[in-house]
Amino acid sequence: MNERKGSTLNFVELWEQWKEHGDVEAKKQLIEKHLPIVDYVSGRLAVGLPKNVSKDDLSSNGVMGLIDAVEKFDYKRGLQFETYASWRVRGAILDGLRQGDWVPRSVREKSKKLEEGYQQLEQQYLRSVTDSEMSDYLNISEREFQNLLQEVAVMTLCSLEDPIREEESETRLTLLVDEKAKNPDYKVREFYLKDSLTKGIEKLTEKERTVVSLLYYEDLSLSEIAEVMSLSPSRISQLHSKAILRLRGSLEKHRDLLMQED
Template sequence: MLNNKLSKEELAYWGNWQKERDPQAGEYLVERYLPLVDYIVQRFMISLPKTVDKDDIRSFAYEGLLDAFDKFNMERDMKFETYASWRIKGAVIDGLRHSDWLPRSVRDKVKKIENAYAILEQQKNESVTDEEVSDYLGITKSELNKTVSEAALSTMISIDETVYDDDQQVGKYALIENEHAESPERHLTAQMIKESLSNAIGRLPEKEKLVISLCYFEELKLTEIAEVLSVSVSRVSQMHSKAILRLRAATLAIHENY
């Protein structure tokens, strides 16, 4: 049966588009869902370095929206906004990966920082300071912060890498959270990841925890979070990156064993 989450007007436009590729219907749908593109682009800009052009990100996102129009199945019980969000985010991440904006030397440094968080926080069972991480790696605090700032996008992608399931783009953890999966091991892994992330969020320094909350639960924009915390936009981006590195590190042991 047809998707009952759409209005009658939208169903008519969708019907004209999918059956005939009617230009008027296509124009209506693009205009209807462009705000979704703008919203997702703004969310991505939270973690992007200044060297990345916002217009490029919007172009990737727009391509994802067009791809969603072509592949959306009205027979499925799913809102188009949900499906399009997967496609748009995936298109942006793929575009950024193909542009290869981050030098390998920085990627290697990020991996070392991530491993340091994993080792130190497992040992202490609590959040570690920048000084402790810097001392462990044999670098200065300023070098640590510089690398974290440069690799903001890398930390974002690592926690929500895109994969495909039944022609749908989803976060890599979404697949293993399926409680109806045939493999008991997958369900156990999913539960362990949830518990690990929950504990890791609880251990975050207060400001980093607040940034995560405002960003992903309150869905505030980067500039709005900066106003709430009375800090610069770049500082918010840095705190977000450190928090994601800590959360990513919390799942390393689980993935190494499965």
């Protein structure tokens, strides 16, 4: 059994043994085989977190997410487990961070104020606003504005399992689940989500779009993006923060419009 543990054929057999026969040993092997996913995801998330956040805590929460993924994954659908598990691991780590109150309330309030500022000014000017305009809106200097972006950078880490709105249970993940039969309400919400994201990305500056593309589509880390763009890691972090704050504002605005049409 151990000699065939790493083979593709044995991997399928492990899923069959676990899902069809409840073989706990097979489940254990599936978890052990995919532990590198936890190391990879926790390592990437750790880059943008404060130093007081323990990487061991990230890994522990990540393992819980991996276990949950192994328990819920349907291998018969032909989907790639690594992708599914990565989202589950990332969601579990972020859930653990939120429950641990890793971000001071003051930082959350500052992040919300920035998000509202971008949403209000871009709705007013119908374009991407400059750092100077945001500084004026917040009544602070541009240097203080840059420091503020750096301070709230940890808040721009978001999970597909985060609620779309704080008071609701519906998450971004529920809009992306691959279901064979999609009801009309699902299709409408999916359309508005994609449309809102598209419009939001179009309003980003070229550098912000590049950071988003390299981080979420090319899967580069912030430090790797800094090398590619010949900018400092702190500058990349600021660009990422601004991009996410703008996108969140765009999603909120279009969701409010959708709710008004109901």
